[in-house]
Each structure stands twice: as structure tokens, then as C-alpha cells.
Amino acid sequence: MATENLVYDRPEGFTDTPTHYCPGCTHGVAHRLVAEVLEEMGVIEKTIGVAPVGCSVFAYNYFDTDFVEAPHGRAPAMATGVKRVMPDRIVFTYQGDGDLASIGMGEIVHAAARGENITVIFINNANYGMTGGQMAPTTLPGMKTTSSPNGRDVETQGYPIKVSEMLSTLDGVGYCVRRSLHDPKNIRLAKKAIRMAFETQARGLGFSMVELLSTCPTNWGMTPVNSLKFVEEHMIPFYPLGDYKISDAIKQIKI
Amino acid sequence: MPKELWKGNEAIAEAAVRAGLEAYFGYPITPQTEILEYLSRRMPELGRTFVQAESELGAINMVYGAACTGVRVMSSSSSPGVSLMMEGISYIAGTEVPTVLVNVMRGGPGLGNIAPAQGDYNQAVHGGGHGDYQPIVLAPASVQEAIDLTVLSFDLAEKYRAICMVILDGCVGQMMEPAEMPEMRPVHRENWDWNTDAKMGKRERRILSSIYIDPVDEEQTNLRLLNRWKTIQANEVRYKEYFLDDAEIVIVGFGTAGRVSLSAVRTAREQGIKVGLLRPITVSPFPYEALDQLSGRVDAFLVTEMNSGQMLEDVRLAVKGRVPVEFYGRLGGVVPFPDEILSEIHRMAKVKLGTDVHPRDAWLERMAHIV
Amino acid sequence: MQKEIIISGFGGQGVLFAGQVIAYAAMDSGKQVTWIPSYGPEMRGGTANCTVVIADHEIGSPLVKNPPLVIALNLPSFDKYEPLMQVGGTLIVNQSMVDRGAKRDDISVILVPCNEIAEEIGDKKLMNMVAVGALLSALPEVSLKDVEKALEGHLPARHKHLLPKNYEALKRGYENAQKELEKVPA
Numbered sequence: 001m002a003t004e005n006l007v008y009d010r011p012e013g014f015t016d017t018p019t020h021y022c023p024g025c026t027h028g029v030a031h032r033l034v035a036e037v038l039e040e041m042g043v044i045e046k047t048i049g050v051a052p053v054g055c056s057v058f059a060y061n062y063f064d065t066d067f068v069e070a071p072h073g074r075a076p077a078m079a080t081g082v083k084r085v086m087p088d089r090i091v092f093t094y095q096g097d098g099d100l101a102s103i104g105m106g107e108i109v110h111a112a113a114r115g116e117n118i119t120v121i122f123i124n125n126a127n128y129g130m131t132g133g134q135m136a137p138t139t140l141p142g143m144k145t146t147s148s149p150n151g152r153d154v155e156t157q158g159y160p161i162k163v164s165e166m167l168s169t170l171d172g173v174g175y176c177v178r179r180s181l182h183d184p185k186n187i188r189l190a191k192k193a194i195r196m197a198f199e200t201q202a203r204g205l206g207f208s209m210v211e212l213l214s215t216c217p218t219n220w221g222m223t224p225v226n227s228l229k230f231v232e233e234h235m236i237p238f239y240p241l242g243d244y245k246i247s248d249a250i251k252q253i254k255i
Numbered sequence: 256m257p258k259e260l261w262k263g264n265e266a267i268a269e270a271a272v273r274a275g276l277e278a279y280f281g282y283p284i285t286p287q288t289e290i291l292e293y294l295s296r297r298m299p300e301l302g303r304t305f306v307q308a309e310s311e312l313g314a315i316n317m318v319y320g321a322a323c324t325g326v327r328v329m330s331s332s333s334s335p336g337v338s339l340m341m342e343g344i345s346y347i348a349g350t351e352v353p354t355v356l357v358n359v360m361r362g363g364p365g366l367g368n369i370a371p372a373q374g375d376y377n378q379a380v381h382g383g384g385h386g387d388y389q390p391i392v393l394a395p396a397s398v399q400e401a402i403d404l405t406v407l408s409f410d411l412a413e414k415y416r417a418i419c420m421v422i423l424d425g426c427v428g429q430m431m432e433p434a435e436m437p438e439m440r441p442v443h444r445e446n447w448d449w450n451t452d453a454k455m456g457k458r459e460r461r462i463l464s465s466i467y468i469d470p471v472d473e474e475q476t477n478l479r480l481l482n483r484w485k486t487i488q489a490n491e492v493r494y495k496e497y498f499l500d501d502a503e504i505v506i507v508g509f510g511t512a513g514r515v516s517l518s519a520v521r522t523a524r525e526q527g528i529k530v531g532l533l534r535p536i537t538v539s540p541f542p543y544e545a546l547d548q549l550s551g552r553v554d555a556f557l558v559t560e561m562n563s564g565q566m567l568e569d570v571r572l573a574v575k576g577r578v579p580v581e582f583y584g585r586l587g588g589v590v591p592f593p594d595e596i597l598s599e600i601h602r603m604a605k606v607k608l609g610t611d612v613h614p615r616d617a618w619l620e621r622m623a624h625i626v
Numbered sequence: 627m628q629k630e631i632i633i634s635g636f637g638g639q640g641v642l643f644a645g646q647v648i649a650y651a652a653m654d655s656g657k658q659v660t661w662i663p664s665y666g667p668e669m670r671g672g673t674a675n676c677t678v679v680i681a682d683h684e685i686g687s688p689l690v691k692n693p694p695l696v697i698a699l700n701l702p703s704f705d706k707y708e709p710l711m712q713v714g715g716t717l718i719v720n721q722s723m724v725d726r727g728a729k730r731d732d733i734s735v736i737l738v739p740c741n742e743i744a745e746e747i748g749d750k751k752l753m754n755m756v757a758v759g760a761l762l763s764a765l766p767e768v769s770l771k772d773v774e775k776a777l778e779g780h781l782p783a784r785h786k787h788l789l790p791k792n793y794e795a796l797k798r799g800y801e802n803a804q805k806e807l808e809k810v811p812a
Contacts, residue, residue, distance in 0.1 A: 015460075046453045050320070051464075060462045066451040068323045069464035071346050074316035077308065081320025081328070082451075084304045085278050089453045107316070110309035260646065260653055260661070260780075430688050431646065431661040433653040511688075518686030592691040 013038040017061045024217040024224025026181040031062055033191045037198055047090040048082050050075040054096035055129040073104025076111035079118045092119040097138040098128045101161050112207045115172025119197045120209040125216040133219025137161045140238055164211045168244035174206030176245040180213040182231040205249050258433040263398045264289035270405040272297055275440045277326040278304035280317035285369040286425035287359035290331040311336040315343030322352035323463045325450030327409050331357035334375050345384025349465030353412035357421045359428040362588030370588025371425035376565035379422050380539040387477045389484045390418040392539035394509040398432035406437055415487055426511040493536040502531030504603055505549055507570050508559035509535045516559045518593035523600045530600050546573035555579045555608050564615040579608035582618045627682045630690035634675035635699025640754035645676035650776035651768050652680040660688040697757045716764035718757055736806040743798050752795040759799025
């Protein structure tokens, strides 16, 4: 007799609301990983999320936790306000690259420098998704977007910002790594990293961030499969995966 | 409590502490930095939260985050810094979380200077940030009033889930006067039905946001805010009257311009001129009704401000052209002396006044001979 | 009753504290009082001044254009405020820092060698208290005793051992000004 194996179920960290993300976008994967980690750590009840402005502006609809919605780029400042008066809660921001690395660069750098005990999930898909695929600070050199129609010319449009490398130089940062969501193996590694980031916060060991290389099939003008390939072949060489900073205290954590 | 000599800025800081302030986020800017400095020592001493933010933008969003959890929170700044905070203020208004913000106003626009000014009246009273909202705005004229209104601002902010701004100019911030502090109110977290302090196994999840993606929902929100504002207008107007009983000329001035006018009124009274003063304490909601009633029995109004006539327009709205409204202002950080206002009173007592010329235009013409 | 006082000098001469001492004395004796400094870049070593207003009613303007009472601790302050003084007012000038006498004869200009007196007492920083003492000779609303009590009540604990010398500075300034006042034709 054939037995049925449950291979997919919604994690408890999720609400029943279906997401609004485009087919093939990895936001959904990133959301799920966060929800699974919150469930596994048993912290859903004491978590407060901070949503950004960008494609994930409605993140608050999908996680079954309290949520606040920040102005564009200000999620780390808002999270600072929440965490400082509620130090026993788990506070995380979920931000895209336009939000975090462009308009919110001041807020993220200073939250990291202060060593705010918050967790940041940083989605790097190399463009502004919600407004229709404009050039972001993370857009690759030569990459075409709606505001760099001839390809990003670094002479006039500057160079992409490598956020994990940059933030890892700050003393307030406990955990700062880059992972990718382009295949199952990397998704598993990403989940481990997200877990470590939240464990960092739970133990009061400083600022934690996981940068996730992600796809944007709609605005990249690619099929979902080709988008995954693009991440592997073009984004990873420019944004190498790795552990940019893991403090000694965090290295001791055994899950 | 016995009276002590308090500096305006420090008095506001201590008053906020005594009102149960649980978290302060700010950024240094003259002439309000003493508030930040005072709280950088006082808050940690009491085990409360103090963060010097990376910018006013950071500060107001930290305030926003903390306000969402339902605690008593504030920031303070001065004109250019408050401009930078306008984004957060609009979001806070749209999210309906109680927030207190102190603006120790200085000369502007732009970098301007650090001298006392009232040029941010319109920004504070008529919004400043984008969208349809009304903040409560209190305007103390003395150190004691700064203390009392700081305490009140927390109560009003919570009562109406609104932004309550305390606007004063550098004079009141930098001045020392004898004042009495209220008793220390212990930090107390209300059991609100709206705050996002995590479910903790006790309730359904909550979301705080200023997004209403469906215009119909946004319209409902705007209407809710407006109806709440009508309640505030009906219940929270505050002003102080001086020598109004038999007054033929009434000066209207807030903050320092109001108290400088008081000196002129005293001298004019000694000279037998029947002049009084109405000093708005809430500039938003504005005392339209009190001015409306006065319009029926006085000969003329004189509006004094340390700006180019911003509150003037609100006074004119209340007076509705029934009697002449004159204006006297000093700008850019210049504080008027009482004799300047006294000579305006003398002029008004002597000359037949009309309502055909806009008071700002008439004043501008007179200013050409003054400066 | 309302009296306005401006105290002016170089940053570091104790201008602001001198004003605060008078403000404390007025407050402790039950009067209304305001104290307001000039603030901003000038606090970094330039000239500094403060205005003290004492009254028995709610005080209006904390600033004054034509003060009846001024302490000028240096020449720039003397130059600035002498022309602004109210007719009949009293201007206390720190003689140690000026090289001229009065230009006006419709005010009382009292020259007091504040630095020298303070040095005789043994602490040149007390120059401001000598000047305050001198001012009291023209401010009957605040007594020497009021100011002594204010100092005792509000001087930080670590400075309390300096009280006797402060009292002496006040007294010497007061007596010096009294003598000068007697010379001024009424």
C-alpha cells in the first residue's frame, strides 16, 4: 500500500495569505526560510517584524507575527526603536537592495555600527523590483535596467556596492554572511545562515545580517530557470558567497 | 515641589522624564542640544532608553518604531532637523501612534541661524509632512509652561493617538526661570489594543502601517483622522488672556512674541490705552472661537510674530474682516523689543484703520522705515 | 516693579554665572525672574552676555533694548552698552580692563577695579562677584544677604569652600561702588 509523505506544508510562521510575488521570484523562498526558522526556534510569539518599501512591502501580510511597516530605507532605525524598548523580543527587518543599500544606507550602517541586536534579511536582486526594474546600487556593471538602458556604465553610474563586505568591517556586527537562493543546496545553506543570524540576536551577540542573492525574472526579462542561472553565473562571481564576519562567540553556537 | 531655576531646554527634558518618558532618540542641533545632552545622562541613570541617532531621519524613525510598541517616546530638534523629520512625522500620523516632538525653532529658511524664531508655524500647524493630517501643536512662552505642556503633550498624544508637537523658539529654550517640576510618574505601559509589542501567546497578531492600498480604505482613514481632529478642536483649545475685559485693541501673539507683547501691553495700559493680549497656547487646534467672539466687541487686532505673518492668516480667518487686523513681525532670528510693539499700539490708537489693505503688505511698507 | 540687568564681558569672565547668582537671589526672595544668555558661536571665547529681568509680576520680554543696569567687564562691553543705557541708569565698569572714563553724563558710570580687588582677596576668578557686589549698590530690590544665601544654596558642593571669599568679593565690590556713588553728583 502506498503511503503518502507530506513534502510541503506551510510553516507556522506563515499566515494563510498567498504571496503577491511574481512566478519564479525568490522572495517566497526567503520568506519561507525565515518563517521556518522562527518556528523552529519557537519565537513566533515574541517576534516583531519590520517591513520595508519595495517588493516586500507587504511582508507583514505573510508572517504570523506582529509587524510594523517602515518608510523607505528606515527599517533599521525603526527596528532600533522597537528593540531598544523591547529588548527581550526578536526583531527583524526584511529589506531589498534599493531600500537597504541606497536610500537606507545611512540607517543600515549606523544600526550595524551601534551593534543593534536585530536581524536583517537583505534581498539582493540587483534592481528595483517594485517600481519596474530600475538600476539599484547593486546592479552589475553592464547590466541593462530601465534606467540604465545601455547597461550600467560605471564611469557615469558608479560601481555596485558590496554590502556584506562593507558592513563586516564594523565592530558592532556579530554575524554577516552572503548566501544564494539559486538551488536547493544553497537554499539549505541560506536557511542555516538565517538560523545563525536569529541565534545571534537571541543571545545578544550584536548585529546580524544575511544577504541573499535573489532573482527577479520579471524585470530581468528572463524565465525563472534562466534567472537562477543568471544568479549562479553572473551574480555570484561579482558577489562571492561566504562568511564575511562571524564573531568568536557566535562560532561557539551549536544548534 | 519647591521652585528651582530651570533652563527651558533642560526643564523640558526633566519634565518628559517625570511624565514617564521611556525612550528618547535625537540628534544634536542648536539651540536644543541641551535636551539631548540632559537625557543622555538622565535616561541611562533611570534604566531608560537613550540613543543618539545618526541623523534626524534616523531619530524620528527610531521614535516611530518605539511608538508602535506603545511606550512613551519623544524626540527633539530645531528647524532644519525637524524638516528632515517630516517624512517620519507623516508616517507616524498615518499609522496613528502617539508621539511627542519638541521643536526649538531657529532662524530660517535653510541653515539660517541659531537665533530665536517662529518661522516653522505653518510647517507645524498646517502639517509639514505629506498627506492629510493635523498635529496637535503647543506653544509655551515660559519655562513653567514648557514643563507643563511637555507633560500634557504625552497625555494628548496618547489620548488621540496623534503627534503632539511642542514648538518654542530659542529664547524659551535657552532662558532660565524659576519653575516647579511635577512629581515623578513611574514608567507605566498601558494595555493598548493597538500596539505591536509581539503576540506573546495572548492575542492575535497586529500590524501597524500607514499603507491603505485601497483608496476607499485610505479615505476612511482620512475621515477617521478628521473626525478625531474635530474632537480635539472641541476639547483641547487653550490660550491665556491678559487685560481683555475692557480691551479695545487686542494683540495676538504666541510664545516669545506673545510675552514680549505683554511688556508692551503693560506700558500701554500705564498710559491709559485699553489694550489686551490673547496668547494662544495651543496653536493647533487654534483658538478660532475665542477670536471670533472678541471680533464682535473690540476695535482692532494686532498680530505679533517672529515670522512674516503665518499665524496672521489664522487670525484673519477667525476675524472674518469684521474689524481691522494689523500685523507686526520680526524675521530671521530677530526678537522684537517691547517698544516696537508699543509704537504699533500707539499708531493703532491714533490712526483710523481700514480693512482694505492686507496687513502683511501694510507692515512690509512700514518695515522699510524700520530696518 | 521691574528691573533689567545686562552683564557683559569676555567668555571665561564668569558673565553667565554672575547673572545666575542674581537670578537665584531674586527667585529665593520671592520675585519673578528671567535669565537669558547670548548663545551660539560666541560661547567659544568671544564676548558673552546675559540679561536678567526681575519683577513682581509675570515677566514679558526677557530681553531689553535700553537697560537701566549694566555690568561691563571689558572695554568692548563698555563701548557697546554705554550708548544703549536708559537715562538715569547705572553702569558698573570693570576699571581693570578699560582705559577710558564715561562719555555720558546722564547715567551713573561707576568704575570698579574688579581684577585688582579679586587679586587682593586671593582669587582673580572672583572678579565677577566683585562686579555683582558693585551692582547691588544700585539694585535695592536684591540685598547682599540675598545673594550670599543664593551662593550658599546653589554653589556646587565642590565649590562650597570658596564661599567666604565669594562673600568678601561681593562686599568689597558693594562698598567700592557705594563710595563711588557718593562721589557722583545726584
